[in-house]
Amino acid sequence: MSDRRLQVFHTVARLLSFTKAADTLHMTQPAVTFQVRQLEEQFNTRLFDRTHSKVKLTEAGKKVFSYAEKITSLSNEMELEIKSLSEDISGNLIIGGSTTIAQYILPSLLQGFKKEYPELNIIIREANTDGIVSMIESSVIDLGIVEAPVKAQDLEVEIFMSDELVLIHNPENNFLKKDSISPDELRDLPFILREEGSGTRAVIAEYLKKQGIGEGELEVSMELGNSESIKGAVEANIGVSILSKSTIQKELALKTLLYKELSPKISRNFYFVRRRHKFKLKVTENLVDYAKNYARETS
Known part of the structure; x- marks a missing residue:
């Protein structure tokens, strides 16, 4: 205002x-x-x-x-x-989702929530994790859901749900005979990365660091700005990548992509992010509660 x-x-x-x-x-x-x-x-x-x-x-x-x-x-x-002060659940609710969440988690989550609150107009803004945090800090959105931990004193952050990441590859690429792959083996594979500022990229970098591998040791063949572009590049056999398992369900069904688990496994949490306020919007609280129940039921 x-x-x-x-x-x-x-x-x-x-x-x-x-x-x-x-x-x-x-x-x-x-x-x-x-x-x-x-x-x-x-x-x-x-x-x-x-x-x-x-x-x-x-x-x-x-x-x-x-x-x-x-x-x-x-x-x-x-x-x-x-x-x-109002109990009325109507008007606009603006949600920001980092790329994986906006494209693959929010549609099914909000389908049920919208049935409970048909008068509510839900607007989704999509950006990477850094972009969503900027929108929260600028009060452009009411609630953000991101793929990486956020540290900021004026923001309230809580876990939404867990997510597993896997190595994806072209089915014609038969160099991966086993069910899982070690971090050391990633050094020799042409790798496709998400862009800087991506929550997925931050999680992968942290995972590799714990395994004693720097991001600079990867044979990076390409950097792309979203999961759909990466899946297309992997389908074209340009390289391999690491993505959320939730992003490749359609490709697995069509058999255009295959995946291998990493050993040790790589997982992360999705997080709710909002500004710290003395007063909380009722509809936002309702959505957070609904989303937590959704995560429990689908896990």
């Missing part, structure tokens, strides 16, 4: 990137630039020093950012307190 120009400025200042702010706010970069310039005109001063490779706050920008933090926080608290 706070001034739109201030919200846009606050997001740019927090991320120190006009491009990332545009992605987070689902705006074009020129629109973000226009909002910031309007605020600079209002204060008759520059708020950012811009070069071709870096954005940083001016002294005036630092002052505005300090007040914008307080204004945004108070505005969010006010909206939540007013909404919490």
Whole structure:
């Protein structure tokens, strides 16, 4: 509810990137630039020093950012307190899901929830884990579900469900005769990675680190931005990859992909992420409770 120009400025200042702010706010970069310039005109001063490779706050920008933090926080608290007075479960609920969750978990989860609350309009925003966290911090979404642990003092994080990751490969690739594969064997395989900032990539890197293997030791043949692109590349026999088992159910049924478990196994948790508020939106609480029951029933 706070001034739109201030919200846009606050997001740019927090991320120190006009491009990332545009992605987070689902705006074009020129629109973000226009909002910031309007605020600079209002204060008759520059708020950012811009070069071709870096954005940083001016002294005036630092002052505005300090007040914008307080204004945004108070505005969010006010909206939540007013909404919490109503028992009506209607209107919009905006959920952010990192790529695996938005594409493969949320559709079946929300199908049942929507039947219970038909008046509710559910909006899904998709991004990688870093993007979802940015949306939560900017109050663009009400609830985030991500694939990697999040550490931030102003965010509330709790486990949603567990997920197993497996090595996927083309069926014609008969170099993998056994049921499982060791981390050491990954060094010799052409590997397809998710992009930087991906929760899946962070989990794989942490797993390899525990096994004494650096990400730089992999023979990386390609980096791609989502699971569908990776599955397509593996189907084309460009390389192998590690993905959530939940993402390959259709391909397994069609026999266009096969998988091998890793030994030791690689698993992770999915997490709910939301801002720490004194007041919690009833519909968000209901969704979290419903999702926990869903996870128990499908595990």
